[in-house]
Amino acid sequence: MNNDYYCIIMAGGVGSRFWPMSRNSRPKQFLDILGTGKTLLQMTYERFVGICPEENILIVTSRDHGDLVREQLPDLLDEQLLLEPMRKNTAPCIAYANYRIKKRDPEALIVVAPSDHLILREEEFKQAILKGLEFVRGGEALLTLGIKPSRIETGYGYIQAANGQVVASDPDFRPVKTFTEKPDYDLAKVFFESGEFYWNSGLFIWSLKGILHAYAKYLPEVEHLFSEKERFIGTREEEKHIIEIYRNSGNISIDYGVMEKAENVYVLCAEFGWSDLGTWGSLYEYLSKDRNNNLVSGDQVMLYDVKGSIVKLPKDKLAVIQGLENYIVIESDNILLICRKDDEQKIKQFVNDVRIEKGEQYI
């Protein structure tokens, strides 16, 4: 294992699409949403333990969730945990981690990963990441991981790969032509059939030098905020300066701020069974169902004439459910959600209504 490999796990998300299971106080990455006995964060962390030295794995999360991270990863060293004072999207998050890594190894090679995605084939994932880390060694290439689409999907952003071999022996590395937002169905169909488009996985690989150079070029104001406070990073005085930096920083994503603008961007086309687990439906796709195609968790659930549904209830709750087809029935923390699986995009609206009518404590 190479000592110059680093990993930044971004664990600052607060998605509401898994409400009521995910809550502001316990976002998706902190949940055992797959029912494996481990949370998504724990699974992500363990995945990278096999890729880079454990102490080189940094987790960036909101200050509010620091205790949750420590609870779920009790062996984590203090210097592995970076707490953001406020949410400013991924560009400041990655910049913060970059400056921490810079103190330890200016030659670092870095993989940036979301904390709440599903990887089905861990070994293939590992090989792709290792290949990517060596690809960026000694240069300033910005590499994204693109997932070969397995279906027409409107829920993901896409990366269009240009023609042209980047590495003589490996056709999976290709220059990026464009990044695109989530397409509508017709466009997604075109993307799927073209063979040129890949799902944007949110996984990035680069050298520290490469990404710092890109910030300096495309996000100079963010770069400046950090560079002028560089001497405080990793010291006892860091916290107050980080608060100031974040207060002054714009809310900006790495995709918009860097990837869509930079020229030396490449995609590593991969296939390792990936999902961003963005919705109950995507979870449903990837987990094993019972013979009526129900995804059930809860020890005391009795189903009659229920098909194609997701039922997730507290372990001790006895439930008799009859006559539902393609529904979601979730209870978590004394909040019950019942809705049609096909209407799950409405959950966002429900959560918003709950916030307005019942109060923030239910969110």
Place this chain on the structure above:
Amino acid sequence: MNNDYYCIIMAGGVGSRFWPMSRNSRPKQFLDILGTGKTLLQMTYERFVGICPEENILIVTSRDHGDLVREQLPDLLDEQLLLEPMRKNTAPCIAYANYRIKKRDPEALIVVAPSDHLILREEEFKQAILKGLEFVRGGEALLTLGIKPSRIETGYGYIQAANGQVVASDPDFRPVKTFTEKPDYDLAKVFFESGEFYWNSGLFIWSLKGILHAYAKYLPEVEHLFSEKERFIGTREEEKHIIEIYRNSGNISIDYGVMEKAENVYVLCAEFGWSDLGTWGSLYEYLSKDRNNNLVSGDQVMLYDVKGSIVKLPKDKLAVIQGLENYIVIESDNILLICRKDDEQKIKQFVNDVRIEKGEQYI
């Protein structure tokens, strides 16, 4: 108010059709199922306070539910509460109360009433009962209350009234021709259209002398069990003798044991807005719904595209429910039931399965 009026409220039922709201430990009569702030037993008791002297109202229930009765009717005198050591249906229950009443007033006129029915028009109910009590005075007539059907209903037993005026000035009293079990739809339709059939309300009115005579004639073995222990009834030694009586008594209903066999049976045809509240559906019929025809209780329930459904959740439970039409969603005591309203007759089967698979504690 006449001092010879007595009332026997039968509160020994353990129906499972309102599961999970009704449980073995808290059957339907002990629930505020209408959401009025009073349980059905409390409402029944108060109804008769206006009809006979309060101390003449006897409540017969299972020994297991004595504390529940005392809790819900804290002013009840000890002698008003009769505890059955085991369930032997209505004939022994009424016999027991008869012998208690006999100690106090051999000339008593008695109304026997279920504890868990709905009466919408209390004043009309009262007038019918009073009229009935005077009808049985000085004779041995056995009077039932028949409810004029308002719809084709397969869920009730029926009483067929014979032609023939019983009281010159009051055509509502008529001789009974037959008692019938719950009919199928076609037969229920014939009943409804004939005008001869009335719903069997389970309300009976008779003189103590009349009913004792009927027991002696049609249920001599039950009559004998009580009469040979008569001297212990109402004494400190009653309990152990009641246990013996019940142990030796058959399980037999007053309808089958007496009413269907006796010849001096009459029906008082009445209309006071009655339901036996036998099912969630019957409850749904009688209570006021929201503009989407939903019957909702629970302060924190948010419905989207939900119609014709019954939603009853604990007060503190936040629920977002979307896309259900004609469903029942009930949670009580950490048990959740979701089923189609039209399939509610299956609840009995569900409860039986729960008993077998999960254990008696959930029933």
